[in-house]
Amino acid sequence: MVKLTKIYTRTGDAGHTALGDGSRVAKTDLRVNAYGTVDELNALLGICRLHAGGDLDAALMRIQNDLFDVGADLCTPEQEDPPFEPLRVTEPQVEWLEAEIDRINAGLETLRSFVLPAGSPAAAHLHHARTVARRAERDSAALATAAPINETVLRYLNRLSDYLFVLAREANREARGDVLWQPGEHRGP
Template sequence: MKIYTKTGDLGTTALFGGTRVPKHHMRIDSYGTVDELNAFLGLIRDQPIDQAYKNTIIKIQENLFTIGAILATDPEKATLKSGKDRLNIEKITAEDIQLLEQEMDTMDAALAPMTHFVLPGGHPTVSFCHIARCVCRRAERLASALNAIEPFEPNALIYLNRLSDYLFVLARKLTYDLKAEELKWIPEKT
């Protein structure tokens, strides 16, 4: 099978189910941003970090493929004539969301309480986390806008929201692990 199909040369692409839409369609932008986020998570996973973080990131990446598939499915063709779901994959579950929360709680327990906003940076690995967090927030905004028009699995949107929080806590924990400096943002008083 060739990678190039030439079917998108005129600016359209197919959703799962066959419906063709413009490549600038909100649905394409949503799952494309989830894909971009997944690539940044791969970059974080490739850093010299604890294997436990890498294992969690792999699970997150797998869940992002699920979310991408949900977003890439035409809601009008999500159910087959037989009544079965077109997407024959596991959905995002409450347990997937709870895993992120548990991981955050575990990392947070080792950190000093937050008293101020922190400036992104301090170490390249930490910066990658902050970039991923920002991409995740964009993915969430796009998915939220899409959900307002064409609702989809509620847990997918919740997962993106929780994931951006996880990436922030991971950035703080890696700052701690890597003995990098966490710079607080303290606005000047006028």
């Protein structure tokens, strides 16, 4: 269980931070960047929840909790014999996202154009969250080129961006409909 009695420690004042295994790295480290972007995504989902109710709010709360798991996973480097069992993202978390994507997408109209990130307030914020999820995935992939990571994290973030896309489409279906891209519409007379 986490117990926070003091919020500031001054240990990061020189530009370094502690990882989940106790080692210290620069705050510009790829690992810190990856879990920092996951944290940003989690905060953005909190904004999405302001426009959500019922099942959508519950689903986003579940994702927020899972994103803490993702952050903890990324924060703790892979080790052969760790002194404690690190928290790792698991395949059932990815499978839940896939099942939800399939369930929601089954009720949506087939797309005949790309969707602009717009529409209802909920959809617009979910589209924004989708783009941050893609950045979290890219940052985690960059980390994976420099250090071993749990590959399930990459699958989770990839599915999460897809999930946020179908959630945005669902939010627009319930409001005013998707805003579709009109290719070349403003190229000239």
